[in-house]
Amino acid sequence: MSSMSKLPLLLYYLFLLLHLSLADIGTTSQYSPPYTPTACFGSDRSQFPSSNYFAAAGEGIWDNGASCGRQYLVSCISSVLPKACKKDQTIQIKIVDRAQTSVSRPTKPGTTMVLSNAAFAAIANPSATSLNIEFQQV
Template sequence: MALSNDVHVHCTGKMQRSLPLLQWLSLFSLVVLFFLRTCHGDVGTAAHYSPPYLPTTCYGSDTSEFPSSNLFAVAGDAIWDNGAACGRQYLVRCISASVRYACAQNQTIQLKIVDYINGIPSPSSASNTTMVLSSTAFGAIANTTTNAPAINIEFQQV
């Protein structure tokens, strides 16, 4: 019987020592899962362009494919995916720019890809960008009064 009590005390003591380690591992796992679920956006660059927006590589002259909000963009080579980007929706926010105060704080928009960058007469700031945003979309996430030619963006496909 004494042997039985020693084993029980030994097992109980061992579990008490490992409990904080298990708590830390559980907490660590929860934190990792939280960040994996909330931080999965990509980072890129965006410029802007003005009308005319038609015709587009994706939809030709069909204006019904444009969102009524005018929140749309042209895909750069990084997201074009041989035309599969047509119609994709993205959440986009400005994260920085070469001009101070260019980003509109806490503004995220949802936009639709309607064209390919090689299909538009692009401004020089648009070359090698991830997206070229309509004037409306660009103005929603960037302070246009700063005259930033391009901005750094975080984007996530919806």
């Protein structure tokens, strides 16, 4: 195989390596209504995405409130509950609140982000209390 024919394959692997390095690893849990995004938007419920895929930011990504409105691609990597992750399922969520001060409490404190019930169920079995996730800001 000539060096010229190896170039597309090399570029593919380089792209794959760069793509994978852009994502972060963290944890997530879920929370239930009432969803009142007081930490980010007061009581402005129009900030919720129509998909109902949103989250409260954990302290690791809160960034003194700068995370409000940020959007992330999120996928499940693993869980203590066997086969909880929905394979090859990635969703886009919007940060609408702060987990530490949210009215509704997360199923597990101290996670990177706390997903709405709809967002959590889109990537995993809702019976799981927490997940290991891959996330990337978009």
